[in-house]
Amino acid sequence: MNTTLFAVTSYDREVYEKEIREFLPERLWDVHVHLWRREHLVPPTGSTRTVDWPSRVAEENTAEQLEETYRLLFPSKTIRPFVFGSIRSDLETMNRYVSAVARQRQWPALIFSDPRWTAREFERRLLEGGFLGAKSYLSFAPSYLPADEIRIFDFFPPHQLAVLNRRGLLLMLHLPRSGRLRDPVNLAQLLEIEERYPAIRVIVAHVGRAYCPQDVGNAFEILSQTRRLLFDLSANTNDEVFEQVLRAVGPGRILFGSDLPILRMRMRRICENGIYINLVPRGLYGDVSGDPHMREAAPAESERLTFFMYEEIRAFRRAAERVGLGRTDIERVFYGNASAILQDLGWNESAGLGPI
Numbered sequence: 112m113n114t115t116l117f118a119v120t121s122y123d124r125e126v127y128e129k130e131i132r133e134f135l136p137e138r139l140w141d142v143h144v145h146l147w148r149r150e151h152l153v154p155p156t157g158s159t160r161t162v163d164w165p166s167r168v169a170e171e172n173t174a175e176q177l178e179e180t181y182r183l184l185f186p187s188k189t190i191r192p193f194v195f196g197s198i199r200s201d202l203e204t205m206n207r208y209v210s211a212v213a214r215q216r217q218w219p220a221l222i223f224s225d226p227r228w229t230a231r232e233f234e235r236r237l238l239e240g241g242f243l244g245a246k247s248y249l250s251f252a253p254s255y256l257p258a259d260e261i262r263i264f265d266f267f268p269p270h271q272l273a274v275l276n277r278r279g280l281l282l283m284l285h286l287p288r289s290g291r292l293r294d295p296v297n298l299a300q301l302l303e304i305e306e307r308y309p310a311i312r313v314i315v316a317h318v319g320r321a322y323c324p325q326d327v328g329n330a331f332e333i334l335s336q337t338r339r340l341l342f343d344l345s346a347n348t349n350d351e352v353f354e355q356v357l358r359a360v361g362p363g364r365i366l367f368g369s370d371l372p373i374l375r376m377r378m379r380r381i382c383e384n385g386i387y388i389n390l391v392p393r394g395l396y397g398d399v400s401g402d403p404h405m406r407e408a409a410p411a412e413s414e415r416l417t418f419f420m421y422e423e424i425r426a427f428r429r430a431a432e433r434v435g436l437g438r439t440d441i442e443r444v445f446y447g448n449a450s451a452i453l454q455d456l457g458w459n460e461s462a463g464l465g466p467i
């Protein structure tokens with residue numbers, strides 16, 4: 112019986128060896144990883160605030176499965192994650208699990224926060240779990256708000272931001288709204304957070320969900336005026352967007368993140384009329400005909416689809432080459448920037464880790 116978590120083909124190996132292994136440094140920090148166990152899952156609510164396709168990739172992502180994923184995808188590298196829970200799970204049990212496995216392995220962890228917590232409750236949970244910051248999701252905004260009216264402050268309320276600011280912690284921010292990165296309300300609130308909460312280390316996840324060039328608008332003109340906002344590359348494979356964020360804020364404010372486990376997906380992403388579509392092998396993820404973000408590839412291409420993870424790194428590589436990034440800059444994006452943040456936070460990288 113094959114007990115491997117997922118299959119790695121000779122084509123995957125070829126992509127890794129030819130395009131990825133040499134491009135990456137030997138040590139990496141992956142700042143965007145979801146962990147949960149099957150038994151933490153809660154029944155779907157039928158909400159229209161999330162997309163469906165991620166649930167087709169993995170039923171759970173335990174710490175052990177994550178370790179195996181890294182071994183399969185990056186055979187020669189040392190890679191460590193920043194971990195947090197997942198939207199489909201029960202908050203309390205999931206946060207407890209994330210905190211426990213992160214402590215055992217010396218991984219930085221973020222709490223999955225609920226905007227209804229008072230400042231005191233939020234702070235107590237952060238401290239008890241040994242969390243370095245918070246991640247939340249627009250689904251936690253009050254249920255009477257239509258998806259498109261949700262603002263950042265509806266799921267990261269000011270009283271919680273004040274706690275993160277006072278302690279100088281991390282905020283992993285998944286932007287709401289269908290306008291994504293270019294949305295003027297998102298942009299205004301990003302500037303407001305940078306100004307009012309200068310000590311929070313804000314990571315704008317997925318480069319603000321700008322998965323297609325049409326999602327950018329004038330965002331980078333505005334964001335190039337910021338001095339602290341950080342961006343992670345997670346679940347994004349758009350080299351034009353990566354090039355623009357590199358030119359706007361430079362490699363010192365960009366962090367490699369994956370969004371595992373969905374980055375295990377086998378796919379290639381295209382944009383059509385500004386909508387992203389994941390091209391996937393025929394039959395591998397069930398019937399995808401009802402999902403506007405999924406499409407089966409032609410049979411010939413199905414054989415040559417590799418991991419979402421590799422597609423993200425390939426896209427960043429194309430952008431890095433166009434911008435002319437050197438080894439040192441690339442090392443910062445995949446390791447150094449995250450490492451500097453951890454050092455600033457007083458997180459002891461060597462404690463219990465041994466030689467890496």
Ligand SMILES: [Zn+2]
Pocket residue numbers: 143145370
């Ligand atoms: Zn994510």
